[in-house]
Amino acid sequence: MSTTPQDAAARPVPAPSTAGAASVGRRLVAQSTFEARAILRNGEQLMVTILLPVMALIGLTQTSIVEIDTGDASRIDFMTPGVIALAVMSAAFTSQSIATAFDRRNGVLRLMATTPLGRGGLLTSKIVGVLAVEAVQIAVISVVAVVLGWRPDPAGIPLALVAVLLGTAAFTSLALLLAGTLRAEGVLAVANIVLVLLVVLGAVLTSADQLPGALRHVALILPSGALGEAVRGAFLDGSIPAFSIVVLFGWTAALGWGAGKLFRWS
Numbered sequence: 001m002s003t004t005p006q007d008a009a010a011r012p013v014p015a016p017s018t019a020g021a022a023s024v025g026r027r028l029v030a031q032s033t034f035e036a037r038a039i040l041r042n043g044e045q046l047m048v049t050i051l052l053p054v055m056a057l058i059g060l061t062q063t064s065i066v067e068i069d070t071g072d073a074s075r076i077d078f079m080t081p082g083v084i085a086l087a088v089m090s091a092a093f094t095s096q097s098i099a100t101a102f103d104r105r106n107g108v109l110r111l112m113a114t115t116p117l118g119r120g121g122l123l124t125s126k127i128v129g130v131l132a133v134e135a136v137q138i139a140v141i142s143v144v145a146v147v148l149g150w151r152p153d154p155a156g157i158p159l160a161l162v163a164v165l166l167g168t169a170a171f172t173s174l175a176l177l178l179a180g181t182l183r184a185e186g187v188l189a190v191a192n193i194v195l196v197l198l199v200v201l202g203a204v205l206t207s208a209d210q211l212p213g214a215l216r217h218v219a220l221i222l223p224s225g226a227l228g229e230a231v232r233g234a235f236l237d238g239s240i241p242a243f244s245i246v247v248l249f250g251w252t253a254a255l256g257w258g259a260g261k262l263f264r265w266s
Contacts, residue, residue, distance in 0.1 A: 028121055028128065031125035031129075032125040035126055035128070045095050049137055050087070053137065056086065057141060060079045060083070061080075076145060081232040084138055084142075084160070084231055085167065085230075087134070087138065092170075094192065097178045097191045098191055101178070101184040101188070102184045104180065104266065153235065163244075166230065167230070171223065173255035174223070176259040177259040181264065202226075203219040203224075208228075220247070226244040229241055
């Protein structure tokens with residue numbers, strides 16, 4: 001009996017076959033490694049994720065063009081946490097949203113979702129790949145900062161890692177929401193505009209109390225401001241503001257729910 005194209009389209013898509021496939025762990029490691037290498041080998045993405053944060057660190061700490069109230073902290077101690085937060089945003093949000101959007105446009109996501117890796121494995125690999133890139137970013141920024149005189153309190157390092165993980169979750173969720181709903185060309189423009197707005201309005205590189213009027217309150221409820229305050233608090237005070245944790249959790253939950261509902265694979 002012949003079937004029409006409508007009948008074929010109505011059939012449910014079978015689950016990816018895992019017969020003869022590598023173990024789940026090996027599949028995730030392989031794809032995560034590919035995701036990280038794809039970002040680090042791309043010259044444009046390498047500039048955005050590593051070179052620009054390093055240049056910002058050097059420019060903001062070795063010049064006095066921008067006046068910043070650092071309180072009792074040295075300029076390098078005050079600025080380094082903000083630059084680390086900026087690097088996390090560039091990797092988890094900008095790079096990931098653009099890369100995922102073009103993978104979606106080119107049919108890569110749809111194809112990979114039918115492999116033994118599956119949709120869940122693909123998304124997990126993207127997150128792990130982002131964390132690997134962030135590890136490289138933070139290592140490079142930290143080395144440069146130490147050379148410039150940064151002396152972080154070792155007790156703040158575990159808390160800073162918690163802040164980075166929370167920020168990564170929030171901004172990866174935002175990246176997937178954009179990449180799964182907008183055209184690739186639109187994501188390319190919107191992601192960069194949103195990043196600039198979040199950096200400026202979120203007081204990533206400076207504390208929120210240095211912003212004028214109502215902007216200081218706006219900064220605290222943005223994911224960028226919460227991430228900046230959390231990383232600064234970890235390194236400067238040895239603690240993370242509880243409000244920043246609540247804000248990052250809230251944004252992660254809201255954006256993750258939106259991405260789950262609206263993400264289109266093709």
